[in-house]
Every structure is written in structure tokens, then in C-alpha cells.
Amino acid sequence: MTTEHGAVKTGDVVARVEDLHVHFSVSRSAPVRAVDGVSLEVRRGETLGLVGESGSGKSTTGLALLRLVDATGGRVEVGGQDVTDWSRRRVRSLRRRVSMVFQDPAASLDPRLTVGASITEPLIVHDLAASRDARRSRVAELLEMVGLRADMADRRPHEMSGGQKQRVGIARALAGEPDLIVLDEPIASLDLSVQAQIMNLLRGLQEQLGLTYLFISHDLAAVEHMSDRVAVMYLGRIVETGTPEQIYRNPAHPYTAALLSAVPTADPEAERRRRRITLHGDVPSPVNPPSGCRFRTRCPAARDNCATTDPELYEVEPGHRAACLYAVEAVEEMRAGAATTP
Amino acid sequence: MSEPVLSIENLSVSFSSRRGVARVVDGVDWEVHPGQTLAVVGESGSGKSMTVLAATGLSPRGAKVGGTVRLRGEDLGAMSEVERRRARGRHVGFVYQDPMTSLNPVMPVGRQVTEASEEHLGLRGDDARSRAVELLDMVGIPSPEQRVDNYPHQFSGGMRQRVVIAMALANDPELLIADEATTALDVTTQAQILELVESLQERLGTAVVWITHDLGVVAGIADQVAVMYGGRILEHGTVDHIFGSPGHPYTQALLAARPQPGVRADRLATIPGAPPVPHQLPPGCAFYPRCPVRGDERCRTEEPPLTEIAPGHRVRTFYRAPHSGIERPAS
Structure with a gap:
């Protein structure tokens, strides 16, 4: 099994999944293959952006790193240790090393607890502060780190704005000084003017504390802004990985190219010139993914053998990999096609 | 220019509660013409949805609505509720964010699509059914003859939104109101829906009011743009005015807050704080507490008027910031 990136020093890897499968069984019918053979590595100090549409398996991959869902195949490694089969008890210590920030800050905080109590919870669970005083001063410190006043500790979530609640969610995730923070759509439910604040906060904390992020989002512009490397997912698989420059300037996989061409930009002149590569139909069911390449049913450049060969990720240039038999070539063909249709 | 399909003048909506009076919409004017798209942009609590609800007589109970609304030249305020x-049923179609809130889960989609036509056009039986098939075909639902008898759960999210659009278009409305109609959809599906609405608009000459927070969508579809904040319009102009030479510090800050494609700046420009809550609006300019320009005492105490700075381009500010719009290499 090849890993997601060839030339890596193992010491640098904070977390890794190898050939991860997460299949959910619903009664006796065929399982939903939410994640179906994903391999990736997150290296210390970087942000790996995981981008894809709904049902691509990006969030499930993030949950698997905390063992919030169990792998039905493959391995999950954190800090060089295989945590795939850790007991419930041991998993608790895993969640100090890998923490998570969720999309909806209102839903991820207990409405009855003060903000201070919510942040104290992980300190107690992981036994990180011996006395009440130590906990209180740690809470104050964490609140200040995320740009809130220490006296906010006495507030309850309903007294705060969405952005402030998300800051609390981030403070909670920082409490155990984790090796990796999984950020699952952390800005998706925030107002535009507040999204920028949260992205700046996350980048600032990363520089200050040397944090490592897995940034999961469907927002392509946000992923480009936040990430050192990007992995694009489609129907339970990674279809392309590379640096933001490689992925956004020279996408090699037809799906990435179509996805990028569908994102509207805030520039009316560019929008008038835009030639969209329109995908037809819907994402197929993850219960029965298409044979061969999963994207072939919607791919404007699909060929006959796309139905029979399941493409693996291969390198199209150093550090840039795509899972398409006709990578690059197919994208050029699609662009030419899009340019001729009015 | 043709007569506007919908025009609103000095529209206001307020609610009284124990916490005081909340003016959620305050002195809003705009109009939309046949075949045109007006985008109403704003963050949560800006009053963008409430403006349109009040304009179409759908504001919630307890709302005090003022101002004049004309649909096809007729004053809605002078009409009886019936x-x-x-x-509204005959001339306006609505598309909301979540298609499942517009669809009845236990009724075949075909019947739902023509329900309003039964009411307003007296369409019945086989006629209604064939009209439903025609509408589903028009919005790009494959094999509509079979799908007409399916239930909403048998459709994907994007297909459901197509059904809702078919429903909205059933009576050949002059006006389509889309409130965050693509927000819940994936980008590739969003692209399909935007293209669909554009092509239908071209064919049918429908006027569209598109309410959204997504500036990218606005840039792609709008002719006119109204930027709302704290219940008021802060800036109003053509799509090129708003993106090319925005005059209000808020519009400029909003445009700068989005990461630019291909530019990985260290820090994004931010707007401090959060949008105001309607019952705690600042006394002067609604944007004053967060404004990067921060003029003077006047901004704090006096509400700036909406002033025309170029033909068709109006801005509500005492101090226009120097920066202007998207930077594009000269060509």
C-alpha cells in the first residue's frame, strides 16, 4: 500500500490513515461506504485541507482520527501508534492528542453550562489542572488565546454571538495541548465578516503554538487560504492531492477541475467570461459506487476503460497526485469543450 | 424602461417586545424590472429576508409594516387580504433554502407542482398532470412522466430544489423570489441551479429577487445589488458598481474579507465584532461600531442619508473610503 505522499520522514507525521474504510450498516441492506480506501498523512505544523462535497467522506475521515467512528478496514495511526483497535479507555487519551472543532458552535456547547465550565471539562477529563485555581487560570489563559476576555467564562452560550461561540469551541479544542486539531467546517455557519476573523485566529494560533490542523471544508476558497497541502475527496476516495498552487492552478483530475469551475467568484467581469464545466446528474449513491473510476458516470472526459479500471493515485508532478487514468489530458479536453459551448 | 414588476418604497418592519422596539427593516426602497435580477445581500439579521416577506404580505404576526409596495403597479397595501x-399566488413564485420545508413529504411531487395552478388557474385532472410533467421537464428532471408520481424523498437535494422551482414557476409568475435558494446545495449542484434559473429567466422574462449572503453568486447572476445591514440599505447599484467601485466601507470590508483565489495572504482583512442585533441598533450609522473608517461624532449620532454618487449608484455613508473594488491588472 502506498501512502498518500512518497517522500516523508516518518518522524514528522502526526497522524496517518492507511487504506481507511468506514462502512455504515443500516439494518440488513448493503452498507454505506462513507470512506472507501483513503490514505493520508498529516505532518507536524502543517494544515492539510480536506475538501469535497456532501457525502464525499471528508467529515467521516476526520471523525475516524479521533475514533469517533470506527474503521471497518485499514489503520489509523496517531503519533506513530496504531490506535485502530484501542479500547474505549485508551481512546480517551487519544482525544487529548487529537481534538476537534465542529461546524455549529451552538450545538457543540452545552447550553446549560457556562463557557468556563465547558472549557474546564477537558481539563478535568484529561487531568490537566490539579486545583480549582489552576483550572480557573488555565481557562482564563485559553479564553485570551482565542481573543475573548477572561470574564466571558461566566457567560452562557446564548449570551454570545456565533463567532464568540466558535472561539469557545476552539479554546476547548486547545485545552489538552493536542498534537492535531481536526477542524470540521469551522466557519461554515458563521457570517462572512466573522469567517475572516476565525480564519485569522486559527492561522495566528498555528504560528504561535506550532499547531497541526486537518481543515475539513466544502469552501474551496477557504481551503486554499488555510492549507499547506490539499486533498480533494469524491465518493469516499481521495481523487487528488497537492499544494494549493498545484490543485487550484493546475488541477489534474477532471472532478477537481469541474469543482473549481463551479465556484462563483466575487468578480462580475470574471463571471461573464467564465466557462463552466457543468457536471450532469448527481453524485451516485455511496451504497453502490460505480465500477472502475467512481467519477466516470459524471465525467465529461470518461473513456471505455474508466468503467473497468479503478485508478490509483499517481504522481503527475512532484508532490501532486491524481487518481485518473487520463489525468491532465482529460482536464485539457474538458476545458476545450467548455470553451466552445456558449 | 418598462414598468417595474415589484417596487417597494420606504418599507419598514418593526416588532415590539419587552426589550423594546426592534426595527428590522428601515426605509428600504428598490424595484425590479421584467427579466432583471436584483440581489439583496446581507449577513444574518440584516433584514434581507424580512424585506421580501413584508413586501409580499408574508411578514410574521406582530410585525408592524409601513411603506408602499406595488406589484405590477398595483398597491398591495390597498388590497384586501384575499x-x-x-x-401573490398568481404572479409571484418562491424558492427557499431548504427544499424539504417547501415540499409535502407525503404527496407526489406532480400534484404539489400544480397545486397552486389548481387554486389560481382552475387546472384539474389530466390537464394538471400534463402541466406538471411539462414543468418538471422544463426544470431538467429526467423522465418526468415517471417522476411525476414520485415522492420528495425519492429525489436528491438538487432535484428537490428543481421541483420547488417548477412549483414556483407553475403559474408563469412575473416575479421569482429566491431566498438563499442554493445555500444548502453543493457547488456543482448550485452551478446547475443557477444556470437553470438564468436560462428560464431569459426564456420567460421573469424578474428575480435573489436573497443571499454569497457574494460569488451575486457577481454571477445580479443586474442590480442592494447591500443591507442592520435593516437598512447601505449601498445600492449595478453589479459593476458594487464590485468594481464599492462606495461604502461595509461593502468594501465584506469584499476584502473573502480569501482571493490565487492570493494566499497571511491575514484576511476583517471586520471586528459581529452584526448588530435589531433591538440594539446603534443610534447613528448602523455600521459605525465596526467601521474601519470611523469618521466622527456625526457618524455616531446621525444616520447618513442614502446619497447618489453616480447615476444609479447610491451609498449611505458620510465618509467614503478611498479603496475601490477588485484589483485587476490593466488590460
Whole structure:
């Protein structure tokens, strides 16, 4: 099994999944293959952006790193240790090393607890502060780190704005000084003017504390802004990985190219010139993914053998990999096609 | 220019509660013409949805609505509730964010699509059914003859939104109101829906009011743009005015807050704080507490008027910031 990136020093890897499968069984019918053979590595100090549409398996991959869902195949490694089969008890210590920030800050905080109590919870669970005083001063410190006043500790979530609640969610995730923070759509439910604040906060904390992020989002512009490397997912698989420059300037996989061409930009002149590569139909069911390449049913450049060969990720240039038999070539063909249709 | 399909003048909506009076919409004017798209942009609590609800007579109970609304030249305020309902049902179609809130889960989609036509056009039986098939075909649902008898759960999210659009277009409305109609959809599906609405608009000459927070969508579809904040319009102009030479510090800050494609700046420009809550609006300019320009005492105490700075381009500010719009290499 090849890993997601060839030339890596193992010491640098904070977390890794190898050939991860997460299949959910619903009664006796065929399982939903939410994640179906994903391999990736997150290296210390970087942000790996995981981008894809709904049902691509990006969030499930993030949950698997905390063992919030169990792998039905493959391995999950954190800090060089295989945590795939850790007991419930041991998993608790895993969640100090890998923490998570969720999309909806209102839903991820207990409405009855003060903000201070919510942040104290992980300190107690992981036994990180011996006395009440130590906990209180740690809470104050964490609140200040995320740009809130220490006296906010006495507030309850309903007294705060969405952005402030998300800051609390981030403070909670920082409490155990984790090796990796999984950020699952952390800005998706925030107002535009507040999204920028949260992205700046996350980048600032990363520089200050040397944090490592897995940034999961469907927002392509946000992923480009936040990430050192990007992995694009489609129907339970990674279809392309590379640096933001490689992925956004020279996408090699037809799906990435179509996805990028569908994102509207805030520039009316560019929008008038835009030639969209329109995908037809819907994402197929993850219960029965298409044979061969999963994207072939919607791919404007699909060929006959796309139905029979399941493409693996291969390198199209150093550090840039795509899972398409006709990578690059197919994208050029699609662009030419899009340019001729009015 | 043709007569506007919908025009609103000095529209206001307020609610009284124990916490005081909340003016959620305050002195809003705009109009939309046949075949045109007006985008109403704003963050949560800006009053963008409430403006349109009040304009179509759908504001929630307890709302005090003021101002004049004309649909096809007729004053909606002068009509009885029954007449208003008839005018709305006959001439206006609505598409909301979540298609499942617009669809009845236990009724075949075909019947839902033509339900309003039964009411307003007296369409019945086989006629209604064939009209439903025609509408589903028009919005790009494959094999509509079979799908007409399916239930909403048998459709994907994007297909459901197509059904809702078919429903909205059933009576050949002059006006389509889309409130965050693509927000819940994936980008590739969003692209399909935007293209669909554009092509239908071209064919049918429908006027569209598109309410959204997504500036990218606005840049792609709008002719006119109204930027709302704290219940007021802060800036109003053509799509090129708003993106090319924005005059209000808020519009400029909003445009700068989005990461630019291909530019990985260290820090994004931010707007401090959060949008105001309607019952705690600042006394002067609603944007004053967060404004990067921060003029003077006047901004704090006095509300700036909406002033025309170029033909068709109006801005509500005492101090226009120097920066202007998207930077594009000269060509």
C-alpha cells in the first residue's frame, strides 16, 4: 500500500490513515461506504485541507482520527501508534492528542453550562489542572488565546454571538495541548465578516503554538487560504492531492477541475467570461459506487476503460497526485469543450 | 424602461417586545424590472429576508409594516387580504433554502407542482398532470412522466430544489423570489441551479429577487445589488458598481474579507465584532461600531442619508473610503 505522499520522514507525521474504510450498516441492506480506501498523512505544523462535497467522506475521515467512528478496514495511526483497535479507555487519551472543532458552535456547547465550565471539562477529563485555581487560570489563559476576555467564562452560550461561540469551541479544542486539531467546517455557519476573523485566529494560533490542523471544508476558497497541502475527496476516495498552487492552478483530475469551475467568484467581469464545466446528474449513491473510476458516470472526459479500471493515485508532478487514468489530458479536453459551448 | 414588476418604497418592519422596539427593516426602497435580477445581500439579521416577506404580505404576526409596495403597479397595501393572496399566488413564485420545508413529504411531487395552478388557474385532472410533467421537464428532471408520481424523498437535494422551482414557476409568475435558494446545495449542484434559473429567466422574462449572503453568486447572476445591514440599505447599484467601485466601507470590508483565489495572504482583512442585533441598533450609522473608517461624532449620532454618487449608484455613508473594488491588472 502506498501512502498518500512518497517522500516523508516518518518522524514528522502526526497522524496517518492507511487504506481507511468506514462502512455504515443500516439494518440488513448493503452498507454505506462513507470512506472507501483513503490514505493520508498529516505532518507536524502543517494544515492539510480536506475538501469535497456532501457525502464525499471528508467529515467521516476526520471523525475516524479521533475514533469517533470506527474503521471497518485499514489503520489509523496517531503519533506513530496504531490506535485502530484501542479500547474505549485508551481512546480517551487519544482525544487529548487529537481534538476537534465542529461546524455549529451552538450545538457543540452545552447550553446549560457556562463557557468556563465547558472549557474546564477537558481539563478535568484529561487531568490537566490539579486545583480549582489552576483550572480557573488555565481557562482564563485559553479564553485570551482565542481573543475573548477572561470574564466571558461566566457567560452562557446564548449570551454570545456565533463567532464568540466558535472561539469557545476552539479554546476547548486547545485545552489538552493536542498534537492535531481536526477542524470540521469551522466557519461554515458563521457570517462572512466573522469567517475572516476565525480564519485569522486559527492561522495566528498555528504560528504561535506550532499547531497541526486537518481543515475539513466544502469552501474551496477557504481551503486554499488555510492549507499547506490539499486533498480533494469524491465518493469516499481521495481523487487528488497537492499544494494549493498545484490543485487550484493546475488541477489534474477532471472532478477537481469541474469543482473549481463551479465556484462563483466575487468578480462580475470574471463571471461573464467564465466557462463552466457543468457536471450532469448527481453524485451516485455511496451504497453502490460505480465500477472502475467512481467519477466516470459524471465525467465529461470518461473513456471505455474508466468503467473497468479503478485508478490509483499517481504522481503527475512532484508532490501532486491524481487518481485518473487520463489525468491532465482529460482536464485539457474538458476545458476545450467548455470553451466552445456558449 | 418598462414598468417595474415589484417596487417597494420606504418599507419598514418593526416588532415590539419587552426589550423594546426592534426595527428590522428601515426605509428600504428598490424595484425590479421584467427579466432583471436584483440581489439583496446581507449577513444574518440584516433584514434581507424580512424585506421580501413584508413586501409580499408574508411578514410574521406582530410585525408592524409601513411603506408602499406595488406589484405590477398595483398597491398591495390597498388590497384586501384575499386579493393580496390572489395576486401573490398568481404572479409571484418562491424558492427557499431548504427544499424539504417547501415540499409535502407525503404527496407526489406532480400534484404539489400544480397545486397552486389548481387554486389560481382552475387546472384539474389530466390537464394538471400534463402541466406538471411539462414543468418538471422544463426544470431538467429526467423522465418526468415517471417522476411525476414520485415522492420528495425519492429525489436528491438538487432535484428537490428543481421541483420547488417548477412549483414556483407553475403559474408563469412575473416575479421569482429566491431566498438563499442554493445555500444548502453543493457547488456543482448550485452551478446547475443557477444556470437553470438564468436560462428560464431569459426564456420567460421573469424578474428575480435573489436573497443571499454569497457574494460569488451575486457577481454571477445580479443586474442590480442592494447591500443591507442592520435593516437598512447601505449601498445600492449595478453589479459593476458594487464590485468594481464599492462606495461604502461595509461593502468594501465584506469584499476584502473573502480569501482571493490565487492570493494566499497571511491575514484576511476583517471586520471586528459581529452584526448588530435589531433591538440594539446603534443610534447613528448602523455600521459605525465596526467601521474601519470611523469618521466622527456625526457618524455616531446621525444616520447618513442614502446619497447618489453616480447615476444609479447610491451609498449611505458620510465618509467614503478611498479603496475601490477588485484589483485587476490593466488590460
